[in-house]
Amino acid sequence: MKPQIEGCSAGRLTMVALALLALAGCAAAPVPHDALAAAELALDRAEMAGAADHVPDELARAQAKLEAAQAAIRARAHEDARLLAEQATMDARVAEVEAQAAQTAATADRMRARLEQQHRRLAPGADGR
Amino acid sequence: MIRPVAGLIGLVLAATVVGCGSVPAEHVSLDQAHAAVERARGAPRVRALAAAELDHAEVALERARTAAEARAPASHVAHLAYAASRQATLAEAHAADRVAQAEVDLLQRALDRLLARAPEDIRENRAAGEPPPAATFNVPLPDLTLDLSELSFEDADPGGETTTRLDQVADLLIGRPARKVSIAADFDLPDPVARTLMERRIETVRAAFLRRGIDPSRISVHADAAPEGRAVTSFERLAP
Numbered sequence: 001m002k003p004q005i006e007g008c009s010a011g012r013l014t015m016v017a018l019a020l021l022a023l024a025g026c027a028a029a030p031v032p033h034d035a036l037a038a039a040e041l042a043l044d045r046a047e048m049a050g051a052a053d054h055v056p057d058e059l060a061r062a063q064a065k066l067e068a069a070q071a072a073i074r075a076r077a078h079e080d081a082r083l084l085a086e087q088a089t090m091d092a093r094v095a096e097v098e099a100q101a102a103q104t105a106a107t108a109d110r111m112r113a114r115l116e117q118q119h120r121r122l123a124p125g126a127d128g129r
Numbered sequence: 130m131i132r133p134v135a136g137l138i139g140l141v142l143a144a145t146v147v148g149c150g151s152v153p154a155e156h157v158s159l160d161q162a163h164a165a166v167e168r169a170r171g172a173p174r175v176r177a178l179a180a181a182e183l184d185h186a187e188v189a190l191e192r193a194r195t196a197a198e199a200r201a202p203a204s205h206v207a208h209l210a211y212a213a214s215r216q217a218t219l220a221e222a223h224a225a226d227r228v229a230q231a232e233v234d235l236l237q238r239a240l241d242r243l244l245a246r247a248p249e250d251i252r253e254n255r256a257a258g259e260p261p262p263a264a265t266f267n268v269p270l271p272d273l274t275l276d277l278s279e280l281s282f283e284d285a286d287p288g289g290e291t292t293t294r295l296d297q298v299a300d301l302l303i304g305r306p307a308r309k310v311s312i313a314a315d316f317d318l319p320d321p322v323a324r325t326l327m328e329r330r331i332e333t334v335r336a337a338f339l340r341r342g343i344d345p346s347r348i349s350v351h352a353d354a355a356p357e358g359r360a361v362t363s364f365e366r367l368a369p
Contacts, residue, residue: 041294044294044297045301048273087208087211090211090215090216090219094218094219098222100226100305101222101223104229104230107229107233108232108236111237112236114240115243118240119243122243
């Protein structure tokens with residue numbers, strides 16, 4: 001006869017013990033508060049740099065990763081959440097710098113147009129003199 | 130005839146060979162990271178203008194390779210490889226930004242020279258009602274707006290999150306000397322105590338930027354809810 005402890009079979013106890021161990025494993029990784037905060041700040045910076053206008057896909061990628069990280073936290077998959085939050089930070093950083101580069105390039109384009117306009121205006125004979 | 134045990138061993142060996150021959154997922158991401166870093170390294174402007182960022186990408190790639198060789202979990206290797214890819218893209222973006230910034234500087238100098246050579250024409254243009262040359266040519270980047278209602282304060286003291294946010298904005302301003310920041314505040318407060326508190330908060334934010342070396346001329350205040358007349362009045366009272 002199989003050993004029993006107050007009506008529970010040894011097999012059932014083993015299952016419970018394994019489930020508890022699995023839960024303990026999930027809880028072992030702490031909630032990655034710092035990684036999430038860093039991702040949120042990086043996204044703020046990207047938005048302030050104009051990423052929504054210049055590199056919307058890159059910004060959307062970062063936002064999706066952050067949302068996935070938050071979902072992972074709700075599912076208690078803390079290690080996955082940390083990795084996703086770190087990737088969101090990287091994506092947001094890329095979005096920020098690409099947006100800055102796009103803005104600077106647009107500024108250069110406008111200045112070049114102004115320069116050509118002034119060259120034409122100031123060229124000898126341009127005003128009929 | 131082959132004995133069953135020998136057949137089993139043969140099957141296991143075959144499976145092992147097939148397993149070694151297939152490309153693990155982390156190796157795919159490593160290959161992609163390697164290609165991204167190589168592409169960045171192959172661009173002269175990235176090597177010249179974003180050397181530090183390129184170094185970071187190479188270090189990240191090496192870290193991913195080391196993890197793969199040490200047979201770290203596939204997800205860990207893929208994460209490190211992704212970091213290397215992103216660092217490489219970041220290096221390219223920095224280089225593009227610096228190229229554009231250098232072009233802006235060159236164009237600004239060309240415009241300045243043009244203006245210096247043709248002062249009479251410019252004077253004529255001004256007399257004809259055109260805007261002054263500096264305003265015509267100096268195309269600024271959009272200003273940053275900092276909405277006080279979105280920041281948390283304890284009385285007039287900024288909390289940790291607000292301090293971080295202010296540091297971020299200061300970083301952006303330091304990185305872009307032509308850019309300005311506009312502090313948006315609600316001046317339409319009937320309670321004089323609340324109005325005073327709002328003004329103290331504005332001063333706190335201004336002081337935070339000044340401490341970071343931001344020139345006062347780059348910091349402005351405007352009302353986000355009050356009629357324009359009141360905003361100007363408040364700004365004039367707060368301006369240095």
